[in-house]
Amino acid sequence: MQKYRLWVVMLCWVLGITAAAQTFIEAGDVSGSWTKHGSPYIINGAITIPSGSELIIEPGVMISFAGHYKFVVMGKLSAIGNETDSIIFTVNDPKQGWHGLRFLNTVTAEQDTSRLQFCRIEFGRVFGDCPDNRGGAIYAELARLNINNCLIRYNRAVSGAADWGGGAIYCEKTNAVITDNLITMNYSGHDGGGIYCSFSNPKIIRNTITNNQAAYRGGGIAAFSFSSPVIQNNIINKNTAADHGGGINISGGNPLVQHNYIEENQAGAGGGGISCYLSNARIINNQIVSNTAGSGGALDFRGSSPSVFANTVCNNQATGNGGGISNSFEMVGVPVYSNPVLTSNIIFYNAGGQGSQIWSASGCEPFVSYCAIEDMNGEGISGGMNDSGANTDQSPMFISLGENPWALSSNSPCVDAGPAELSGTFWPACDLGGCVRVWDGNGDQLAVIDIGAWEFGSQSLGTEEANPAKKGVFSCIPCPNPAGESISFLINTPQPGEIYIVITLTDGRIFLKTSAYVSEEDHRQIISLSRLPTGVYIYEVYYMGHRLSGRLVHL
Structure with missing residues (x-):
């Protein structure tokens, strides 16, 4: 009986701790500190x-919204987690969602900068009239805001009227700093599946912006209303837009788009990689590959004359004209023609209707120099072109292997084939991999820039500009190995997706075949080996066409 009473006392003590380890926040003003000891914080109204x-x-605090409530910031929010203990903003009912973080007028009120660092922000859902229908996770208007090292996923800007969108983030007259984040699986029913900029010049640097969707323009990023963001060192891939700009849509404004991987994006109308409307953007040193669109598989320019320097534009596809680049005019009272300056770009292996590499409407004449263009004297180019000289149609001879298959091989005709004189231009100090941009790659004792986004044989520059986003890796570690009754596969993928695990016997017969959806960067898949005789086996893990394999020892 005494032992039974002791267990009852201990159970009550544990239940008391469990009950105490949560804090209920009612509607109204909040300030002070929210501690890990008081977590989770259950939000029962707009705060x-x-x-x-x-x-x-x-660090380590979870904030869970019990209903569709706003978190409005008119003062200062410091939500700073760390690599091992993040801060989570979530909701009790993901289908209902919550109304996101709303940073309002902190500039005009002279408030200090709010910071979101190592946070996970998910299941925001916004709709209604402006501005309530902007920014599924974060809406910032006239605000000071830094967003760093956050995971922003599963947020939605669902419906509304006027200018709206920003599935994850909407910046209105806000020059936010948005760096080193993973922005994925967000949706906008209008523009900007990932990020929307309006009258804003944010710094969007070293982010992975992937698998976002816009029902209209800008699957990854949409910049409107004279916004000129710095979009640098990002991975922008697998985003979709039903209209223009699968990766990036630019309307007005003159952004800097530099040192980005812009890959495997889709647009229904134009610009699978980037679409520019009435913009003279600077598009420099990007790898723009494997994008698809109706026109301009990689780049679609409408009434735009951007500076397009040192890019690798390859393997893009258009169902209409301009597999690589499409140039057309826009009527704004008078016709505004697209006459981009194309210098030192590789434009190869693209496919489309007329102009597999470059198509230009009547009146549009791109200025082209020091470029490698496939079939430039044949079907590669359709329409006008101002050939400024030193162009080539020789194969660029990529290495076609490893992490950077679009880098140049030692015998590429693009090595040291760019312009010798770079003064007065927008040339960057480094290539896409962060190495010195002008280098003597062919050993003739004369350093000349290479054509394309990569500099052959160069050395790391080691500056902030040369700090590109790291391309995600696919890795698998079986542990323990040798294994007993079960084994865990620790799997890391660049973004969410389905994996397949196959275990085969030494004679090739399949013992087990299973699949799982990896939604986090790190995933643990536990497999029972109790029915497997002792011995040596082969494991294979498949992810998006990639395969890892090794030996598994069962004791």
């Missing part, structure tokens, strides 16, 4: 950090 106040959220 606001008033002007002049600050809320500090400690």
Whole structure:
């Protein structure tokens, strides 16, 4: 009986701790500190950090919204987690969602910069009239805001009227700093599946922006209303837009788009990689490959004359004209023609209707120099072109192997084949991999820039500009190995997707074949080996066409 009473006391003590380890927050103003000890914080109404106040959220805190409520910040929010203990903004009911973080007028109220660092922000869902229908996870208007090292996923800007969207983030008159984040699986019913910019010049640097969707323009990023963001060192891939700009849509403004991997994006109308409308953007040193669209598989310019320098534009496809680049005019009272300056670009292996590499409408004449263009004297180019000289149609001879298959091989005709004189231009200091941009690659004692986004044989520059986003890796570690009754496969993938695990006997017979959906960067798949005789086996793990394999020892 005494032992039974002791267990009852211990159970009550444990239940008391469990009950105490959560905090209920009712509607109204909030400030002070939210601690890990008080987590999770259950939000039971719309909350606001008033002007002049600050809320500090400690690493490891979970904030869960019990309903569709806003978190308005008019003062300062410091939600700073760390690599091993992030801060989570989520909701009890993912289908209903919550109304996101709303940073309002902190510039005009002279508030300090709010910071979101090592946070996970998910299941925001916004709709209604402007601005309530903007920014599924984050809406910032006249705000000071830094967003760093966050995972922003499964957020939606669902419906509304006027200018709206931003499945994950919407910046209105806000020059936010958005760096080193994973922005994935967000949706906009209008523009900007990942990020929407309006009258804003944010710095969007070293992010992975992937698998976002826009029902209209800008699957990854949409820049409107004279916005000129810096879009640099990002991985922008697998985003879709039903209209223009699968990866990036630019309308007005003159952004800098530099050192990005822009790959496998899709647009229904134009610009699978980038679409420009009435913009003179600078598009420099990007790898724009394997994108698809109706016109301009990689780049679609409408009434735009951007500077397009040192890009690798390959393997893109258009169902209409301009497999690589499409140039057309826009009527704005008078026709505005697209006359981009194309210098030192590789434009190869693209496919489309007329102009497999470059198509230009009547009146549009791109200025082309020091470019490698497939079939440039045949079907590769359709329409006008101002040939400024030093162009070639020789194969660029990529290495076609490893992590950077679009880098140049030692015998590429693009090595040291760019312009010798670079003064007064927009040339970057480094190539796409962060190496010195002008290098003597052919050993003739004269350093000349290479054509395309990669510099052959160069050395790392080691500056902030040369700090590209790391391309995600696919890895698998079986442990323990040798294994007993079960084995865990620790799997890392660049983005969410389906994996397949196959275990075969030494004679080739399949013992096990299973699949799983990996939604996190790190995934643990546990497999029972109890029915497997002791011995040596082969494991294979498949992910998006890639395969890893090795030996598995069962004791």
